[in-house]
Amino acid sequence: xxxxxxxxxxEDKQEMLDYIGVNNTSELFxxxxxxxxxxxxxxxxxxxxxxxxxxxxxxxxxxxENIKMHPSFLGAxxxxxxxxxxVDHVIRRSEFYTAYTPYQPEISQGELQAIFEFQxxxxxxxxxxxxxxxxxxxxxxxxxxxxxxxxxxxxxxxKIIVSEGVHPEALEVLKxxxxxxxxxxxxxxxxxxxxxxxxxxxxxxxxTAGVIVQYPNFYGSLxxxxxIEKAAHNYKSLFxxxxxxxxxxxxxxxxxxxxxxxxxxxxxxxIPSQMGxxxxxxxxxxxxLMRKVPGRLVGQTVDEDGRRGxxxxxxxxxxxxxxxxATSNICSNQALNALAASVAMSALGKKGLRQMALQNVKNxxxxxxxxxxxxINIVNEQPVxxxxxxxxxxxxxxxxxxxxEKGIIGGFDLSKVDSNRNGQMLVCVTELRSKEEMDxxxxxxxGAVNAD
Amino acid sequence: xxxxxxxxxxxxxxxxxxxxxLPEDELGETDVENLLPAQYLRTNEPxxxxxxxxxxxxxxxxxxxxxHGVDSGFYPLGSCTMKYNPKIHEDIARMPGxxxxxxxxxxxxxxxxxxLMYDLQESLAEITGMDQVTLQPAAGAQGEWTGLxxxxxxxEANGDHHRNKVIxxxxxxxxxxxxxxxxxxxxxxxRTNERGLVDLEHLREVTGDDTAALMLTNPNTLGLFxxxxxxxxxxxxxxxxxxxxDGANSNAILGITxxxxxxxxxxxxxxxxxxxxxxxxxxxxxxPVGVTKELAPFLPKPxxxxxxxxxxxxxxxxxxxxxxxxxxxxxxxxxxxYAYIRTMGAEGLKKVSEYAVLNANYLMRRLQPYFELPYNRxxxxxxxxxxxxxxxxxxxxxxxxxxxxxxxxxxxTIYFPINVEECMMVEPTETESKETLDEFADAMIQIAQxxxxxxxxxxxAPHTTxxxxxxETLAARKPVLKYKKCVDxxxxxxx
Ligand SMILES: Cc1ncc(COP(=O)(O)O)c(C=O)c1O
Numbered sequence: 001x002x003x004x005x006x007x008x009x010x011e012d013k014q015e016m017l018d019y020i021g022v023n024n025t026s027e028l029f030x031x032x033x034x035x036x037x038x039x040x041x042x043x044x045x046x047x048x049x050x051x052x053x054x055x056x057x058x059x060x061x062x063x064x065e066n067i068k069m070h071p072s073f074l075g076a077x078x079x080x081x082x083x084x085x086x087v088d089h090v091i092r093r094s095e096f097y098t099a100y101t102p103y104q105p106e107i108s109q110g111e112l113q114a115i116f117e118f119q120x121x122x123x124x125x126x127x128x129x130x131x132x133x134x135x136x137x138x139x140x141x142x143x144x145x146x147x148x149x150x151x152x153x154x155x156x157x158x159k160i161i162v163s164e165g166v167h168p169e170a171l172e173v174l175k176x177x178x179x180x181x182x183x184x185x186x187x188x189x190x191x192x193x194x195x196x197x198x199x200x201x202x203x204x205x206x207x208t209a210g211v212i213v214q215y216p217n218f219y220g221s222l223x224x225x226x227x228i229e230k231a232a233h234n235y236k237s238l239f240x241x242x243x244x245x246x247x248x249x250x251x252x253x254x255x256x257x258x259x260x261x262x263x264x265x266x267x268x269x270x271i272p273s274q275m276g277x278x279x280x281x282x283x284x285x286x287x288x289l290m291r292k293v294p295g296r297l298v299g300q301t302v303d304e305d306g307r308r309g310x311x312x313x314x315x316x317x318x319x320x321x322x323x324x325x326a327t328s329n330i331c332s333n334q335a336l337n338a339l340a341a342s343v344a345m346s347a348l349g350k351k352g353l354r355q356m357a358l359q360n361v362k363n364x365x366x367x368x369x370x371x372x373x374x375x376i377n378i379v380n381e382q383p384v385x386x387x388x389x390x391x392x393x394x395x396x397x398x399x400x401x402x403x404x405e406k407g408i409i410g411g412f413d414l415s416k417v418d419s420n421r422n423g424q425m426l427v428c429v430t431e432l433r434s435k436e437e438m439d440x441x442x443x444x445x446x447g448a449v450n451a452d
Numbered sequence: 453x454x455x456x457x458x459x460x461x462x463x464x465x466x467x468x469x470x471x472x473x474l475p476e477d478e479l480g481e482t483d484v485e486n487l488l489p490a491q492y493l494r495t496n497e498p499x500x501x502x503x504x505x506x507x508x509x510x511x512x513x514x515x516x517x518x519x520h521g522v523d524s525g526f527y528p529l530g531s532c533t534m535k536y537n538p539k540i541h542e543d544i545a546r547m548p549g550x551x552x553x554x555x556x557x558x559x560x561x562x563x564x565x566x567x568l569m570y571d572l573q574e575s576l577a578e579i580t581g582m583d584q585v586t587l588q589p590a591a592g593a594q595g596e597w598t599g600l601x602x603x604x605x606x607x608e609a610n611g612d613h614h615r616n617k618v619i620x621x622x623x624x625x626x627x628x629x630x631x632x633x634x635x636x637x638x639x640x641x642x643r644t645n646e647r648g649l650v651d652l653e654h655l656r657e658v659t660g661d662d663t664a665a666l667m668l669t670n671p672n673t674l675g676l677f678x679x680x681x682x683x684x685x686x687x688x689x690x691x692x693x694x695x696x697x698d699g700a701n702s703n704a705i706l707g708i709t710x711x712x713x714x715x716x717x718x719x720x721x722x723x724x725x726x727x728x729x730x731x732x733x734x735x736x737x738x739x740p741v742g743v744t745k746e747l748a749p750f751l752p753k754p755x756x757x758x759x760x761x762x763x764x765x766x767x768x769x770x771x772x773x774x775x776x777x778x779x780x781x782x783x784x785x786x787x788x789x790y791a792y793i794r795t796m797g798a799e800g801l802k803k804v805s806e807y808a809v810l811n812a813n814y815l816m817r818r819l820q821p822y823f824e825l826p827y828n829r830x831x832x833x834x835x836x837x838x839x840x841x842x843x844x845x846x847x848x849x850x851x852x853x854x855x856x857x858x859x860x861x862x863x864x865t866i867y868f869p870i871n872v873e874e875c876m877m878v879e880p881t882e883t884e885s886k887e888t889l890d891e892f893a894d895a896m897i898q899i900a901q902x903x904x905x906x907x908x909x910x911x912x913a914p915h916t917t918x919x920x921x922x923x924e925t926l927a928a929r930k931p932v933l934k935y936k937k938c939v940d941x942x943x944x945x946x947x
Contacts, residue, residue, distance in 0.1 A: 001797070001799060001800065003796065003800045003803060005535075005536055005538060005795075005796075005882075005883050006800075006803055006804070006807055006882055006883065007883065007884070007885035007886075008803075008807045008810070008882070008885075008886075012885070012886040013810065015886070016810055016811075016813075016814040016886065017810070019814060019817060019818070020810075020813050020814055020817050020830075021817075022813075022830075025806045025809065025810050027830070028809050028810065028813055028830050028832075029677075029708060029809065029832075030830065031676070031677040031679045031829075031830065031832075032677055032679070032705075032708065032709050033679060033681070033682060035682060036681065036682065036709050036710075036713045036714050036715075037708065037709055038581075038707060038708060038709050038710050038713060041707070041798045041799070041802075042578050042579060042707050042798035042801070042802075043578050043798070044575055044578060044579075044793060044797055044798045044801070045575075045793075045794060045797060046797050047794075047795060047796055047797035047799060047800050048794050048795055048797075050540055050795075053540065053544075053791060053794055053795055054540070054543075054544070056794065057544045057547060057550075057787075057791060058547065059564075060549070060550075060564040060565075060567060060568050061544075061547035061548065061549030061550050061564060062549055062564065063549065063563050063564025063565075063567070064549035064550070064553050064561060064562045064563070064564040064565050065553075065557065065561040065562070066548045066549055066551075066552040066553050067552050067553070067554050067557075068548055068552045069548070072554065074554050074556055074557065076556055077778065078554055078555065078556075078779075080552075080554075082472075082474060082475070084471070084472060084473075084505075086471070086505060086508050086509060086512075088546075089509065090508075090509070090512040090516075092542065093512070093513070093516040094521050094522075094523035094524075094537070095516040095517065095519040095520070095521045095523070095524055096516055096519060096521065096732070096733050097521070097537070097542075097730045097731075097732050097733065098521030098522035098523045098524075098534075098537050098730055098731065099519055099520060099521040099522070099527075099731060099732075099733045100527075100529060100532055100534060100731035100733070100734060101731075101733070101734040102519075102733070102734070103529075103865075104520075104853070104857065104862060104863060105919070105922050106854070106857055106914050106917040106918070106919055106920070106921070106922070107518075107519070107520040107857055107862065107917060108518075108519055108520065109458065109515070109518040109519070109918060109919055110514075110515035110516050110517065110518040110519030111515075111519050111733040111734070113458060113460070113515055113518070114512070114515055114733075115734075116460075116933075116934070116935070117460060117461050117462070117935065119933055119934050120460075120462065120934035120935040121498075121500060123934045124498035124499050124500060125498050125500075129934075130933045130934065131933070131934070133734070134734075134735070136590035136591065136594060136736075136777065136782075137590065137777065137778055138778070139775075139777065139778040140590070140594070140777065147634070167778070169775060169778040169779070170778060172753075172774055172775035173774075173775050173776065173777065173778060175774055175775075176601065176752070176773055176774035176775055176776055177634070179601070179636070179773075179774075180597075180601065180634050180635045180636040181634075181636050182636060222488075222492050226491070248494070248498070249494070249498070250484065250488065250493065250494055251488070251492050251493070251494055252491070252492055252493065252494050252495070253494065253498075272551045272552055273551075273552060273553060273554045273555070274545075274550060274551050274552070274553070274783050274784045275550070275553050275554075275555050275562070275565050275779065275780055275783035275784075276554075276555035276778065276779020276780050276781075276783060277590070277736070277777070277778075277779055277780070277781055277782040277783050277784065278590070278735075278736035278782040278783075278784050278785060290931065290933075296734065297931075297933055298933070299927040299928070299931050299932055299933050300927070300932040300933075301922050301923045301924065301926045301927035301932075302922070302923055302926065303919045303920040303921060303922050303923070304920040304921055304923075305920055307457055307919055307920070308457045309919045309922045310922075311922050311924050311927050313924065313927040313928050313931060313933075314928055314931060315928075316928075318626070319593070319626035319627050319629075319630035320625075320626040320868070321626070322626075322630075323626050323629040323630060323639070324629035324630060324632060324633045324638075324639035325633070326626065326630040326633070328630070328634070329593045329594075329596065329597055329627050329630035329631040329633070329634050330591075330593055330594075331591065331592065331593045331625075331626070331627050332591040332592065332593070332722075332724065332731075332734060332735040332736070332737040333591075333734050333735040333736075334590075334732075334735045334736045335732050335733040335734030335735045335736075336730070336732030336733055336734075336735065336736060337732075337735075337736060339732075339733065343508065343512060345500055346461050346471065346500070346501050346503060346508050346511075347471040347472050347505070347508055348471075348472045348500070349465075349469075349470060349471060349472065349500050349501055349502045349503065350465075350497050350498060350499065350500045350501070350502055351470060351502065352470060352471070352472035352474060353498065353500055354494075354497065355472075355474055356472075356474055358484060359474060359475070359477065361484070361487050361488060362477075362479050362482055362487065363479070365482075365487050366479050383487065383488050383489055383492065397558065400558065401558075404558075404561075409554070409557065409561075412556050431474060431475055432475065434475065434478065435478040435479065
């Protein structure tokens, strides 16, 4: 078998061995004790040629239904949005995707500047003063925000208050992270679809390091950020808001409500769903947290001739300098996804982003109205961004099966995350759903609900 | 060479210009106020750029030309395994059945994806010699933290609540001690001996009944194989601790030795290094974790199960540490890694390590006469040099790194590991040809000679890049972390 990624020739090999002064490559491995040498051949499938590899993966790929084949009403944290064609053309430039972290700024200005622009755009959308260069995803960004809150308080506060309107998987990730430094996580239930503000006020105490809500929340509703901010700051806790950044094209940004940290996932900007990752966590904060923020920060500076340029900065927070005292252990992040998000935000721009956000609101309201007109129960009638809940009064999985037979990918089955929500479906509508698709969904949904 | 400042995309913006094309509005005019209450309505528009599609392409193309990737030239960044990223992987990852699947689609709709993940897990278990693998961690550091959380849960399940220390060699990557802290442990440092290996005497001293684990990179970050691994494993296990393998350096050992056979209990791999997931300018990565049977109950949720009727997700895991990442990991990177494993097979992967080690040794011997070689014996897939000799001449490792830029190379990792003075850590990888190694060696030798004869050339480098050395102190002292539109006296918009 020839291996096209390995340029070594027999002749090179011999010359190199001679130069080193060994007889064969095995001698180079002599430091490995005999006892732990692997002597057999690994039990892996035989090597494939490029054409055979394509066939094999096409086969695997075609075994999956995809959300571009059928109109999809599935959201719940990952959304099917317009991806401008330029996005993929940019991130396919191998100067970007085959580079690593820009440690050598003189030959990494492209990446550094792109990240600087990303940070700037995230600040604009969230209404915050600083933003980092990305996190793994929205959920780990949320968990790290909680850790920042705990380490920020000089009083060694150990309690995190979190709304149950936060994405259930983010809630789970938060609990895992919080168990490291032994923080307690207190959940606040929803009342009529929104975080119960009184329950937040009651839960607050001097030991509360941070209060976390999601806006719009997982179930689609907007939150009363004004009241929750007051409750948090009355006890000098950090106010942390998780936000779909696209929604911030029309919604008042959390920064204007006094948020200390805004986190979320930039997947709605130019990043395909790809089974849940890689996406792009973002982390924005107020200036006072600048030396507490996890991850890479890019800053503007000048070179020896006074030319503007960009560098990784304020690195004394990070693991490679501070080791066990670092504010986070993150090293590799999601830079290429942040680049994709930047390109998408640039393409949409000031006007397009707002227009796209509005289309989500309009389509969602239209669909909710239509579903309601067919006599199907709407669970949250409050203002929503691009998701709402319907009650189909029977297992959502069986409704989704029927919808699938009609070529529709139905909404998220909420009983999967809350046993009190049997029969509830979280329906998502983006700008990509045409009126025809929505009308078809309503018709088939009605048929499915009323069948037998 | 364009040495002009590159405009920020914000500076290209002109009101009214567009680069988007949204679906036609079919629902007619509606007032936003009817849909969203006033208190939620954004009043100030976010200052995003308004640019045309061609402007976007020109802007990012210009930026890309100011960036060095593996495809641009040699990139011997130690510890990072900057090997070639196969182009076919980019095509495969974009196949619609991979790129456009939603993790909440019913399992029966995504069986192909689940099969791929399952087979990748099995392959990685075989490669590492571990019993079970999770693909959830997003990168190496998250894998470390996941593994340590599992070790913590394991000890707690045994009633061992006092094991609060994780031992980390002084040569370890910064993420190791940082991950230990995030997982709630205290990091304890163990010294490196004069052979560049963990000092066993010191290891014995710091190991005790409060030891939760030892984290080890093997080969270590000096590019040397910890040949006393069997003894180390015994020291830790006898004390009731667990052995954690940082797999960042796996490129040296594929098919040659396996962490499972060395005695490790938990292993993470960096699929973005050893298994060609492109580094993306800093990420995304993927950091799967493999464990022994004993630790398997503590794996993060959910677990992928293969049954007669197909693949399913198992969430009922009472001992699990919980979720570490939403959904199922960085699937897009895992697809690429699996394509690589299927391309190489057992035979190819073993060659990868054989040639990675051969290349490193050859380059090390070519450079040895000109630079201080702190550990003068065969290395594994990477080696460290010290710039001590040049430092005496007033030329620092940083200067030599900057001078390499003039030759079109990305420099080695510098000033890491921290226990070698003026360190340069060189990892050529197996995908580089002998010609490239020779040309790089010639450049390094020329720089060593310049350091002796005309040090200014090195001290003032780089000379050919789009920008000169940047003022990092200014950046940190007066941080400017975002674009701010401001208007100068001539009313021209300036940054
Ligand atoms: C030895 C070693 N360990 C751990 C890591 C951390 O991996 P990651 O950047 O994927 O989090 C790295 C790389 O950066 C490394 O070189």
